[in-house]
Amino acid sequence: ITFSVGVLTMNAPKISVDKILSTADKMMYSVKNNGKNDIKFATHVND
Numbered sequence: 001i002t003f004s005v006g007v008l009t010m011n012a013p014k015i016s017v018d019k020i021l022s023t024a025d026k027m028m029y030s031v032k033n034n035g036k037n038d039i040k041f042a043t044h045v046n047d
Contacts, residue, residue: 002037004028009043 006027008020027040 003039004031004036005039006031007039007041009041 006024006029008024008027010020023042027042031038031040
């Protein structure tokens with residue numbers, strides 16, 4: 001069993017929930033594309 005997690009940490013209250021989930025999802029798929037079984041963090045959201 002492996003796990004792939006995408007996490008977004010931020011301090012910007014005006015970002016939409018959709019953008020937050022989209023960014024975390026991109027981080028998760030980045031982990032999956034790089035061999036799985038890891039966690040990838042994003043500290044900002046690209047517009």
